[in-house]
Structures are given as C-alpha cells and as structure tokens.
Amino acid sequence: MTSPVPPSSPGWRRRAVGRRSHHKGLEAERKVMDHLRAEGWTILAHRARTAWGEIDIVAIRDGLLVFTEVKARASIMQAGDAISPRTMQRLMNAAQGLCMLNAGWAYDGMRFDVVVVLPDGHMHRIEDAFRME
16 A cells, blocks of 8 residues: 655645646636636537647637637736747647647637636636737
8 A cells, every 4th residue: 555645755746736726727717618608609629639739718609719728827917928929839730730620610710819817716808819820
C-alpha cells in the first residue's frame, strides 16, 4: 500500500495549484456555455482537442461560428496577458483543424472571442478578439 504524498514533497504545491486552476477553468467554461445558450447559441464542442491545440468552446448562431477562449482570472488585465501571439496562432490552427474534421458544420463566417470570468462571476466578452490573416 502506498502512502499519500506528503505536502512537503517537491512538486506537491504545484500539483495542488494545477488541480485548483483546472477546476476553476472548467467552472468558468460551464458558466460561459450557460450564458451562450441563454443567448441562443448552440454549443458544438467543449474542450475540443486537435493535433494543433485545444479550443475551449465552439458555438454557432445564425451561421456565425465562434471559437471562444475562456480565461478565469483575477482581472481583465491578467487575462489579456494570457492571450499571446503564440496562443492566438495555436487557436487559429486548432480552429482550422476542427473545421476540416467537421466538414458538416454549416457556417457563413467565423470569429474568435475571448471571455474573461472574474472571481465575482462577472464575465467580459471580447468579440472578434483577433482574426486569421
């Protein structure tokens, strides 16, 4: 029988923080999906994994396909820092991959949104946060 990892072992704190961050991220994504559904969006995918990366939420309404990156952060400024040019490129590549893998998705246009979920539960959506070139 193995004993639990003692709190003083190397990496314990990092794993604990990682678990909390993971759960906080899932909670934020659920909140955003509920909000999108209330606005009439259909959720096509949640945490869609591709060889190019992961998209938090893919939704469609009135022919507009939206790829949404959700950030649970203490402030809007912290979330802005989390969306680097590298992150944007990863999201665009993942979106292209998802569109290829899901040829049945019928859409007239697409955009990339970022939604920041603050600790008090307020959400700030940045529509069309960046574009494919």
